[in-house]
Amino acid sequence: MVEIFQNIRKIYKFKIPCGELVNYIEFYSQSNSDCSFQGMRNEFSPVKMFPSWTPTFYINLGAPYYIDLKDSRFYVKKGEDVLILRNGDVTRHKLPTDNIFTVKFNPGGMETILGFNQVSIIDQVINLTQILPSELLRKIKQSISFEERVELIESYLLEIFVKRGDQDHYINIVNNCIGEYRASGMQLNTSKVAERMFITSKTINRYFNRVIGASPKSYFSILRGRNALTGFINDKENFIPMSYGYYDLSHFHKDIVNFTGQRLTKHL
Incomplete structure (x- = not known):
């Protein structure tokens, strides 16, 4: 199964974070254990996920599984919780017995809330006990509902966020640059974004590499590709x-082949 080309979201429950954290966390999710989803879940193994530069917590409520990251395969034991950056293609080998609670941050969001810079985890699988208290992880794994798990993790993250106070200057600038790029309909190149933010091209490159771990050109390309491909899959006719x-359909198609390794004609 390939992310975006096939809608993996239909086998998960989702919740959007509270207003104070919505700029830094994309969503919370959990495998849907409802019996009506069991047959559907069998279709999704393995799951190939494309780069997004989004730090993601995987809290394991179920069986062990494997994660392929770059050229390495990692075994995640039952009860083991991990953090990955998703800076490259990631394949998670799922089982019908999977039950995973996920916190997906926006780029730079983990550093804003927890003070942990994502650049330090490029191409790594990190044990989550290095980031979150063991007692919090234990409570999340108790026999409670998805909504209760969200409340537990969100209360903790919100408390830390409030204590940390103002954002780092670098993170502020990067978030504003991403917002400017989105607001333009993803039409601007890096130089134009820098110009609108009253900084130099050299500065915007330094800030993005400091906060995200990628150049603004690389990150904007991934952001545009993911959004455009999602739009295409959801409504091909329009x-x-x-x-x-993109200049035209050919330009879009070429970019998606570079991004995913797959031709769009396979999914028409």
Whole structure:
């Protein structure tokens, strides 16, 4: 199964974070254990996920599984919880017995809330006990509902966020640059974004590499590709590549092949 081309979201429950954290956390999710989803879950193994530069907590409530990261395979034991950055292609080998609670941060969001810079975990699988208290992880794994798990982790993250106070200057600038790029309909190149933020191209590159671990050009390309491909899959007939900053359909198709390794004609 390939992320975006096939809608993996339909086998998960999702919740959007509270207003104070919504700029830094994309979502909370958990495997849907409802019996009506069991047959559907069998279809999704393995799951190939594309780069997004989003730090992600995987709290394991179920069986062990494998994660392929770059050229390495990692075995995640039952009860073991991990953090990965998703800076490259990641494949998670799922089982029908999977039950995983997930916290997916926006780029730079983990550092804003927890003070942990994501650049330090490029190409790594980190044991989550290095980031979160063991007691919190134990409580999340108790026989409670998805909503209760969200409340537990969100209360903890919100408390830490409030104590940390103002954002780091670098993170502020990077978040504003990403917001400017999105607001333009993903039409601007790096130099134009820098110009609108009243900084130099050298500065915007330094800030993105400091906060995200990638150049603004690389990150904007991934952001545009993910959004455009999602739009294409959701509504092929009304898809307009120019709405995402592409010159035409051919330009979009070439970018998606580079991004995913797959041709769009396979999914028409």
